[in-house]
Amino acid sequence: MTLSTLMPVFALMTSLLASVIIFALPENSHWLRTVINLTAAGLKMALVGVMIWGVAQGREYEIAFTMIPGVEFVLRADALSMLFAGLSALLWLLTTIYAVGYLEDSPNRSRFFGFFSLCVASTMGIALAGNLFTFFLFYEMLTLSTYPLVVHRGTEKALRAGRNYAIYTLTGGAVLLLAIAWLHGLAGDLRFQEGGHFAGVDPSLHTPLIIIFVLLITGLGVKAALVPLHGWLPQAMVAPAPVSALLHAVAVVKAGAFGIVRVVFEVYGLEAANDLGLLTGLGMVAAFTIIYGSTRALYQVDLKRLLAFSTVSQVSYIVLGVCLFGSVGVAGGLVHLVHQGIMKITLFFCAGNYAETLGVHRIDELDGAGKRMPGTSVAFTLGAFGMIGAPPLAGFITKWTMGTGALAAGMDWVVVVLVISSLLNAAYFLPILHRLWFAEQQQCWPLERRWGQLETSAWLFLPPLITAVLIVLVGLLANMPFSPLSWAELIVAREVAL
Amino acid sequence: MTPWLMTGLLFTPLAWAVLTLLVDFSNGRVVTCLGILVQVLVSLGLWAAVARDGGFHYLLGGWQAPLGIELRVDGLAVTFVLLTALVAAACGWHASIYLDPTKSWHRYFWPLFWFLWAGLNVVWLGGDLFNLYVGLELISLAAVGLVALGGQADALRAAIRYLMAALLGSLAYLLGVALIYGQFGTLSLAGVTGLLNDGGVQAGQAFPLVLMLLGLALKTALFPMHGWLPPAHGIAKSPVSALLSALVVKASFYIAARLWLELGEHLSGYALAQLIGALGGIAVTWGGWLAFRQLKLKQMVAYSTVAQIGYLFLLFPLTWGVTDAISQQAQQGITLQVISHALAKAAMFLAAGNLIMSVGSNRVGALAGVSRFLPFSLFSFGLAGVSLMGLPPTGGFAAKWLLLQASLASGQWWWLAVLLAGGLLSAACVFRVYRASFIDNTDTDRFFHPPKSLEVIPMLLALLSLGLGLVAEPVLSVMAVPFEAGRSQ
Numbered sequence: 002m003t004l005s006t007l008m009p010v011f012a013l014m015t016s017l018l019a020s021v022i023i024f025a026l027p028e029n030s031h032w033l034r035t036v037i038n039l040t041a042a043g044l045k046m047a048l049v050g051v052m053i054w055g056v057a058q059g060r061e062y063e064i065a066f067t068m069i070p071g072v073e074f075v076l077r078a079d080a081l082s083m084l085f086a087g088l089s090a091l092l093w094l095l096t097t098i099y100a101v102g103y104l105e106d107s108p109n110r111s112r113f114f115g116f117f118s119l120c121v122a123s124t125m126g127i128a129l130a131g132n133l134f135t136f137f138l139f140y141e142m143l144t145l146s147t148y149p150l151v152v153h154r155g156t157e158k159a160l161r162a163g164r165n166y167a168i169y170t171l172t173g174g175a176v177l178l179l180a181i182a183w184l185h186g187l188a189g190d191l192r193f194q195e196g197g198h199f200a201g202v203d204p205s206l207h208t209p210l211i212i213i214f215v216l217l218i219t220g221l222g223v224k225a226a227l228v229p230l231h232g233w234l235p236q237a238m239v240a241p242a243p244v245s246a247l248l249h250a251v252a253v254v255k256a257g258a259f260g261i262v263r264v265v266f267e268v269y270g271l272e273a274a275n276d277l278g279l280l281t282g283l284g285m286v287a288a289f290t291i292i293y294g295s296t297r298a299l300y301q302v303d304l305k306r307l308l309a310f311s312t313v314s315q316v317s318y319i320v321l322g323v324c325l326f327g328s329v330g331v332a333g334g335l336v337h338l339v340h341q342g343i344m345k346i347t348l349f350f351c352a353g354n355y356a357e358t359l360g361v362h363r364i365d366e367l368d369g370a371g372k373r374m375p376g377t378s379v380a381f382t383l384g385a386f387g388m389i390g391a392p393p394l395a396g397f398i399t400k401w402t403m404g405t406g407a408l409a410a411g412m413d414w415v416v417v418v419l420v421i422s423s424l425l426n427a428a429y430f431l432p433i434l435h436r437l438w439f440a441e442q443q444q445c446w447p448l449e450r451r452w453g454q455l456e457t458s459a460w461l462f463l464p465p466l467i468t469a470v471l472i473v474l475v476g477l478l479a480n481m482p483f484s485p486l487s488w489a490e491l492i493v494a495r496e497v498a499l
Numbered sequence: 500m501t502p503w504l505m506t507g508l509l510f511t512p513l514a515w516a517v518l519t520l521l522v523d524f525s526n527g528r529v530v531t532c533l534g535i536l537v538q539v540l541v542s543l544g545l546w547a548a549v550a551r552d553g554g555f556h557y558l559l560g561g562w563q564a565p566l567g568i569e570l571r572v573d574g575l576a577v578t579f580v581l582l583t584a585l586v587a588a589a590c591g592w593h594a595s596i597y598l599d600p601t602k603s604w605h606r607y608f609w610p611l612f613w614f615l616w617a618g619l620n621v622v623w624l625g626g627d628l629f630n631l632y633v634g635l636e637l638i639s640l641a642a643v644g645l646v647a648l649g650g651q652a653d654a655l656r657a658a659i660r661y662l663m664a665a666l667l668g669s670l671a672y673l674l675g676v677a678l679i680y681g682q683f684g685t686l687s688l689a690g691v692t693g694l695l696n697d698g699g700v701q702a703g704q705a706f707p708l709v710l711m712l713l714g715l716a717l718k719t720a721l722f723p724m725h726g727w728l729p730p731a732h733g734i735a736k737s738p739v740s741a742l743l744s745a746l747v748v749k750a751s752f753y754i755a756a757r758l759w760l761e762l763g764e765h766l767s768g769y770a771l772a773q774l775i776g777a778l779g780g781i782a783v784t785w786g787g788w789l790a791f792r793q794l795k796l797k798q799m800v801a802y803s804t805v806a807q808i809g810y811l812f813l814l815f816p817l818t819w820g821v822t823d824a825i826s827q828q829a830q831q832g833i834t835l836q837v838i839s840h841a842l843a844k845a846a847m848f849l850a851a852g853n854l855i856m857s858v859g860s861n862r863v864g865a866l867a868g869v870s871r872f873l874p875f876s877l878f879s880f881g882l883a884g885v886s887l888m889g890l891p892p893t894g895g896f897a898a899k900w901l902l903l904q905a906s907l908a909s910g911q912w913w914w915l916a917v918l919l920a921g922g923l924l925s926a927a928c929v930f931r932v933y934r935a936s937f938i939d940n941t942d943t944d945r946f947f948h949p950p951k952s953l954e955v956i957p958m959l960l961a962l963l964s965l966g967l968g969l970v971a972e973p974v975l976s977v978m979a980v981p982f983e984a985g986r987s988q
Contacts, residue, residue: 024878069897069971070831071904108942109871138891145885148933155870155939164934171926174890175919182900186907 008052008062009076009129012086013122015045016093020118028111035101038114042094045125049090052078053483057491063131072190074138075131079195080492081266084335084485085128085259088342092251093121095464099350100243102460103357113153117244119146120252127256132192133181133268136260140177140224143256144170150244151237162236169223169233170253177220180213184268187213193263195496197270199277207277210269214279217264218286225257225320226313228290235309242353245305249312250346255338258319262335265323266496275326284324288418290317295425304352304364307429308345311388314422315341322403325415328493330406333399335489340387340395343471347384350465351377358457360448364433369442374456378437380469385430390423393476398486502557504545505570508580508620511537516613523606528595531609535588538616542584549577550977556626569626569687574980575834579623579753582838585963586745586845587616593849593956594738597856604648611648615641615742622750627686628676631754635672635718639665642747645739646731657730664717664727668751671714678707692761708766711758712775718751721775721812722782725805729789732801737852740797744804744848745841752811756833759815772819779812780917787924791931795861796851799928800844803887806921807840813902813914821909828908831975832901838974839894839964843886846960850880853953857946863931867938872946875954877936882961884929886968889922894967 019041026034052062055078062078078086100117104110123146126139144167152163184191187209191198199210219230226234234254238245248254265274265283274280294314301307318341322334354377355361355370371378387394392401400419407415452458479486515534549555554573572580591612598605614637621634643665647658676686683691720728728748732740763772786806793799810833817829853876858865869877886893899918906914967974 024874067972068892068969069900070828070975072900074969108939112870112874141890142892145890148930149870149937152934152937155937160934160937163937164930167926167930171888171923175923178899178903179915179919182903183907186904 005055005060005062006064008048008055009078010064012045012048012052012078012090013076013125013129015041015048016118016122016125020115020122023111023118024115026111028109031110034111034114038097038101038118039094041118042090042097045090046094049083049086053083053087056080056083057483065131068134072134072185073132073192075135075192076126076129077131077193078129079193080488080495081193081262081335082128082130084338084488084492085255086125088255088339089121089124089128089251092247092342092346095467096243096247096251096346098460099246099353099464100241102458103241103243103353105458105460109153112149113241116146116149117247120150120247122146124252124256127259130193132190133184133264134190136263137174137177137181140256140260141174143224143252144174147244147248147253151240151248153241153244154239156239159239162233162239166233166237169230173220173223173230175220176216180216180220183209183216184213191268193267195267197267197273199268199273200270202273211277211279214264214269214274214277218261218283221257221260221264222286223257224253225261225316226254226290227257227286227317227320228293228313231290231294231313234313235306238305238309242305242349242356245309246346246349246353249309249349250342254312254316255342258316258338261320262323262338271326271331271496280324280326284321284412284415287317287321287324288415290314291321291418291422292425295422295429298429299425301429302363302365304355304362304367304433305349307364307433308348308352311348311426311429312341312345314425315345315388318399318403321415321418322399322406325403325406325410325412327406327410328490329409330403330412330415331496332486332489332493333402333404333406335492336402336486337399339485340399340475343468343475344384344387344395347380347465347468347472348388350461350468351381351384354457354461354465357461358450358452359446361446364436366444366447367433367436368440369436371437372442373446376456376462376466380465381437382434383469383472385434387472387476389426389430393473395472395475398476398479402486501545501548501552501555501572504541504548505555505557505572505624506559507541508538508545508624509617511541512613512617512620516610516617519606519609519613531591531595534613535591539584539588542581545572546577546581546977549574549980553980568630570624571626571689572624574978576623577980578834578838578974578978579749580620582841583616583619583623583746586841586960587612587619587742589956589960590738590742590745590845590849593741593852593953594736596950596953597738597852598736602649604650608645608648611641611644612742615645615747619746619750622753627688627690628679629686632669632673632676635751635754636669638747638750639669639718642743645742646735648736648739653730654734657727657734660727661731664724668714668717671717672711672754673714675707675709675711675714678710682707688757688761695762695765705767705771708758708762709771712755715751715755715758716775716778716812719748719755719808719811720805722778722785722805722809725782725786725808728805729798729801732804732848733795733798737797737848737855740801740852741845741848744801745845748804748808749837749841752808752837756811756814760818760830763815763819767819769820772816775812776816776914779809779815780914782806782809782812783917783921784809784924787921787928790928791924794863796855796863796866796932797848797861799863799932800847800851803847803925803928804844806924807836807844807887810836810840810898810902810918810921813906813917816911817902817905817909817914821905825905825908827979828901829905831978832898832905834978835894835898835901835967835971835975839886839898839967842960842964842967843883843893843895846879846883846957846964847887849953849960850876850883850957853949853957854880856949859947863935866932866935868941869936869946870933871939872944873948875958876949877933879954879957879961881929881933882965883957884925884932886961886964888926888929889918890926892968893965894971895964897968897971
């Protein structure tokens with residue numbers, strides 16, 4: 002048992018232990034809790050950083066033991082898991098900072114941060130899972146640990162959203178379990194493996210494999226909010242802003258999308274999935290989801306609800322990218338896992354700032370908010386332009402890579418989808434930007450609070466600024482080593498030899 | 500050493516039962532704890548001995564069959580002995596704090612508790628059909644007494660109903676035993692199997708086996724014979740409910756399973772196996788639905804027992820006419836289900852008892868605000884719930900996984916629906932409790948806070964049930980230690 006096998010365990014344990022300690026702390030020891038939270042988050046960043054460095058050198062960190070006869074529990078750090086783990090570690094730190102400020106003076110903070118850490122531990126587990134079984138284990142743990150966060154406020158609306166969330170995700174989990182168990186019965190315990198397992202598989206297995214694939218995607222699609230399984234997501238935005246931020250950017254929807262990536266790349270294998278005719282179908286669903294989510298976003302009056310529908314649309318870029326049968330396009334999809342996370346978390350942070358500082362929830366109340374809160378509004382603007390795909394921001398990199406990839410793969414219709422989606426993005430984001438910067442303030446803010454010199458509390462102010470800077474940086478420095486794009490290309494180089 | 504341990508397991512609880520019956524230890528926590536400690540240590544000792552040396556066979560006092568008392572222990576039996584020790588110790592510890600020592604009925608709890616424990620050990624270790632009957636009766640009578648404890652009209656009514664069901668079940672079982680004895684001339688389970696395997700005796704009709712299974716199914720509360728269970732388990736004092744749901748119903752199931760695995764292949768057919776499985780499947784869904792509809796917390800937990808017991812009966816179809824590998828997988832799954840349900844349900848009943856004590860009402864709706872002011876007990880309840888839902892990494896999940904695999908491998912895909920639907924129904928119940936407890940309608944803490952040790956016990960049980968999933972492999976490997984006929988002392 003060397004240090005390198007234990008690295009994934011340590012990375013998991015930082016947030017798991019933090020969670021246990023936080024649950025044990027009394028409700029009113031706020032400072033100690035904050036210190037523990039931030040220390041654990043910082044420690045995790047360092048651990049993930051070391052592993053990223055190691056994986057880039059070609060090292061692998063793996064630990065496994067038999068849990069149930071015939072089934073192994075595997076934690077493993079490879080290039081793909083580091084993409085998700087890195088995102089999750091980084092955004093955990095920022096969201097924790099944000100949440101400390103956001104929940105100041107509110108009750109039940111011990112419960113909140115306990116489950117919050119548990120939720121991050123689950124995403125870490127999902128990232129590091131080395132086979133479908135382990136993945137499922139953390140996937141369900143994520144469901145359970147996010148439920149208390151969704152219903153945190155304890156209002157009728159929050160409880161209803163929580164109920165729907167539970168129904169959707171637990172049913173999805175049951176479908177996923179069925180698929181995993183079936184696949185296990187058919188092919189044994191399958192480790193995630195670069196290139197997948199089913200290249201040139203016996204034709205007699207084609208039908209069950211196709212059915213299992215559909216079941217897997219259905220189970221994962223609930224969390225990834227693929228239409229028509231997305232119903233829970235817009236409702237779940239009733240949760241506190243840091244939760245929404247985490248849910249939409251890292252935890253839940255990404256877990257689903259990441260699972261789809263794992264299934265296509267490392268269980269079936271890109272080529273096998275294409276041979277079985279599965280990629281086209283999945284791509285169609287993703288394309289439809291992209292257009293549908295953006296269209297629904299156009300009609301929203303509530304800012305967070307608009308962002309929720311935008312998430313439905315944006316997460317499917319990842320899925321669509323995976324279906325592009327070619328190395329460039331696939332990299333575009335993968336990099337969006339990170340890009341969408343950074344952009345969406347910025348937008349949710351900003352929405353939370355408007356709500357907490359000005360009491361603004363509706364889009365038509367935002368008139369003139371840019372003058373009152375310039376820092377937050379700049380961050381929001383960068384996030385919105387990123388989503389639209391304006392160069393040189395993160396979203397542009399995604400769309401450009403995916404577009405060129407689609408053309409190279411001869412899937413021209415994808416470019417049409419990208420263009421329509423970008424137009425729709427512009428159509429719902431630009432009016433908001435117009436209100437922020439160019440409209441005059443019509444009425445007093447619904448519920449204004451003041452924090453000294455800054456436009457809002459420093460805890461709330463800094464995280465969106467940092468992520469906004471990141472949006473610019475990952476775009477500008479896309480070709481540097483260790484940028485998300487370079488890392489995605491590294492993964493693709495290892496995954497597929499197309 | 501092992502024979503001493505085995506006899507110790509039977510005689511320690513009997514000795515303590517008599518002691519507590521004769522002497523009124525009005526503040527006898529020390530005596531109780533001493534007895535529990537002895538039992539737990541002896542159980543652990545036997546477990547370690549079997550894990551190291553293998554199964555054992557022992558004739559009490561050296562009397563030969565068919566007169567003597569035949570004890571035998573294998574990996575499975577010793578696992579249940581240890582499980583009983585853990586759960587009974589937790590419930591006993593809980594009861595010693597929870598029950599009000601000033602009440603007149605308090606002193607009767609302990610003799611009944613010890614008789615129950617003795618009866619359970621007789622069932623796990625008994626080697627012949629008649630001893631098993633004696634163990635069953637001991638359990639039933641002690642359990643009925645425990646339900647009646649306190650003596651309110653409701654409790655007495657439930658206890659009488661329970662008594663009727665238990666007696667009827669015993670009668671059917673005894674009749675079956677008599678028929679078997681008439682046919683084979685032996686009561687030893689190993690003896691009957693031996694005769695059947697040799698082919699020396701014609702494998703007659705299935706009637707005696709069906710009769711015995713029917714009686715045992717009634718005692719295990721298999722649908723549609725479950726009517727007696729929810730009132731009895733719902734109304735009993737919480738530590739009693741925990742004992743009943745966790746252990747008592749498992750004893751009759753254990754005998755049914757042993758009978759089935761030894762005699763089923765010879766004496767029954769596909770239709771019977773499927774029928775029993777179907778009843779189990781209906782129990783899972785119908786019991787789960789009824790649990791969801793209950794307004795009272797403990798009734799809900801009790802109906803959930805009806806549902807969880809349903810899973811156990813999938814053993815019958817999944818071990819009949821399948822390959823050894825599949826049969827073993829199914830047996831492992833069922834055993835894990837027995838263990839994890841015992842731990843989780845005991846935790847859930849104890850936690851529910853604490854919650855009821857705190858809010859002063861048995862209604863689920865009364866739990867509003869609990870999440871804020873009593874998070875610990877709610878957390879225990881929730882963790883136990885996760886195991887009952889069969890979500891990873893709990894023991895319940897490991898069990899479900901093995902059963903899914905066995906169903907798939909044997910081509911009996913219809914049980915998949917039962918397994919998945921059952922999980923969702925359990926989830927619906929547990930989430931109903933969460934939902935009620937997350938309602939935030941008060942800023943003041945108007946709840947009674949139970950002593951810390953009462954809160955810790957269910958948490959420990961729930962954590963055990965959770966951890967079982969992570970260490971399922973080593974636990975199963977001890978369970979697989981066979982009973983070796985050659986080794987006896």
